[in-house]
Amino acid sequence: MSDYYDPHPRLRLSRPVVLAGDVGCGAAAVAWQIAAQTGIGFRSIDRLIEHEAGCALARLAVEEGTARLVARTDAVVDRVANETPFAIVVIDRAWPSLAVRDVLRRQTLFARLARPYEQLVRHFDEELRRAGDWILRDLVPSNGEPVGLREVCAHRATLLREAELVFEGGDLHVHRIAEQLLESLEQLVDA
Secondary structure, eight states: OOOOOOOOOOSSSSSSSEESSSSSSSSHHHHHHHHHHHHOOOEEEEHHHHHHHOOOOOHHHHHHOOHHHHHHHHHHHHTTTSSSSSSSEOOOOOOOOGGHHHHHHHEEEEEEOOOOOHHHHHHHHHHHHHOGGGGGGGGGOTOOOOOOOHHHHHHHHHHHTOOOOEEOTTTOOOHHHHHHHHHHHHHTTTT
């Protein structure tokens, strides 16, 4: 699967930039915006998995199970961290295991887009409709209560704490977040 963007970007990265966050934070939109503005390659872990499997993430999760999807995610993150030219990579719905933290630490600039919980709440139902409720499948708490945003955030928190850079997006529009991230990108990755 080749890059959609210009093979001669205005900016070259010395290592991949991996952007992730909680469900509904807008990390994919910010990563896409940065790639579009700079010509840097864009990689979506979700799209790479779907392309290789020939079907949607939701179908993979149902037919193969979420444990197999996590293994696929880990393999794709490991591979993309080593592909050149380096790209901006988004981890979105397909969430890796903690086993990838060493890859993220050693080989990438791992960045987290943080948003206020209230903003995530506004986007959570929309994200579930778009992604499918398979992302909730393995997060059922021991008390049997319905799973929601808090459980998804808790599930992602351990890996997100590993981020080298945390960008507080507040309630800014994704275009403004992308601009601010771009302003410091050259210093962050020695581009």
